[in-house]
Amino acid sequence: MIAMNLKIDGHSPIPIRRQLTEQLKHVIESGGVPADQTLPSIRELAGFLGINPNTVARVIEDLKQSGYVEARRGRGVFVAPAVPARPSPHLREAFLQDTVIRAAALGMTADDLSVGVLSLAGIRPTAIRGAVEVLLVECSPPELDFFARQLEAHLPVRVDKVLLGELAAVTRRQKHAGRWRAAVTSFCHLPQVEQLLKGKGVPVIALLAEAHLETLHRLAQFPSGTRVGVASTTVETAHNLEHSIANASLPNIALVGACPAEGAALGRLLRRVDVVVCSSAAAERVRGLAGSSVQVMIDDRALDQRAIEMLAALLVRENGDRPAGAARAARRGLSPRPSNGRERRRGAVRATTQRT
Numbered sequence: 001m002i003a004m005n006l007k008i009d010g011h012s013p014i015p016i017r018r019q020l021t022e023q024l025k026h027v028i029e030s031g032g033v034p035a036d037q038t039l040p041s042i043r044e045l046a047g048f049l050g051i052n053p054n055t056v057a058r059v060i061e062d063l064k065q066s067g068y069v070e071a072r073r074g075r076g077v078f079v080a081p082a083v084p085a086r087p088s089p090h091l092r093e094a095f096l097q098d099t100v101i102r103a104a105a106l107g108m109t110a111d112d113l114s115v116g117v118l119s120l121a122g123i124r125p126t127a128i129r130g131a132v133e134v135l136l137v138e139c140s141p142p143e144l145d146f147f148a149r150q151l152e153a154h155l156p157v158r159v160d161k162v163l164l165g166e167l168a169a170v171t172r173r174q175k176h177a178g179r180w181r182a183a184v185t186s187f188c189h190l191p192q193v194e195q196l197l198k199g200k201g202v203p204v205i206a207l208l209a210e211a212h213l214e215t216l217h218r219l220a221q222f223p224s225g226t227r228v229g230v231a232s233t234t235v236e237t238a239h240n241l242e243h244s245i246a247n248a249s250l251p252n253i254a255l256v257g258a259c260p261a262e263g264a265a266l267g268r269l270l271r272r273v274d275v276v277v278c279s280s281a282a283a284e285r286v287r288g289l290a291g292s293s294v295q296v297m298i299d300d301r302a303l304d305q306r307a308i309e310m311l312a313a314l315l316v317r318e319n320g321d322r323p324a325g326a327a328r329a330a331r332r333g334l335s336p337r338p339s340n341g342r343e344r345r346r347g348a349v350r351a352t353t354q355r356t
Helices: 016-029 041-047 053-065 089-105 111-120 141-154 164-171 176-180 188-196 211-220 235-247 261-272 280-290 306-322 326-332
Strands: 002-008 069-072 076-079 131-139 158-161 180-187 204-207 226-232 253-260 275-278 295-298 350-356
Touching: 002 016, 002 041, 016 053, 016 261, 041 131, 076 211, 076 306, 089 111, 131 164, 131 188, 131 306, 131 326, 141 158, 141 235, 141 306, 164 188, 164 350, 180 188, 188 204, 204 306, 211 235, 211 275, 211 295, 226 235, 226 261, 226 280, 235 253, 261 280, 275 280, 280 295, 326 350
Parallel strands: 131 158, 131 180, 180 204, 226 253, 226 275, 275 295
Antiparallel strands: 002 350, 069 076
């Protein structure tokens, strides 16, 4: 027995055909109907949902064209053995849930949100299909790993990690530069990365990793004059975290300095502070030397949301500037070639279709 919870809203501004197509795609992608399993017939779906069979037939044809289902003569319509993979379904789901919740907090229903989006007539960016490859440049492996994890957790991207000292050699291989949609690096490396990528047609965005708000809130609770130090696995990550805390301009603390979590420098720093903020990777080493007189706070930083939004906007803009066949051609490893009805509404209908 297979159950598909489908809802058709006859009052929605979204065409019924589009509503049903997207819901069936979601059911198939989420495993609600397994591969090689038959779908309910057109007549059954139309009857369950109370909509025109012609609309259902068009939906099935849409699903065939996009590779989700296939017709088998005399047997019906089946879910394809390998359905198309839309980029980062977990990111899409999280984004949609967050958007609906934030809209509700502003007094908007899901329908209000749909209408609002459709009313933005001048904003119709081309959707990005598949993961986009971006270049990440940093001066240490820990920084590369940190930023790569953050980027891939927020956007459907594949991150090509390159150390700053190796970028000149890498960019001399022309095939590499051509596949990057954008390059990202921290603010302190921005001028150097821009210079090395000059003329490559790769836009560069500066990323900022900030201390978590929880860390800043805890630091703000300490008495005036509290001495704070910062330690991390490398000098660069330590100074970046220190810079982020300094930007918060907390009046009650005095930043003493930052250092890597090793060697004599760490011991000297710990003797001069009341609190030390460190990354989780450095925590064991720091705790081992800090003793009971120094409070240790863990903070692995978070990528600034504004940087994520800037990169997302750039990727969408770059995607829109590409020819229509570019994404498909890129996936085939080819150079891109430039390529120059609603039915009468009924009331909202909810149905659970079942298929034995």
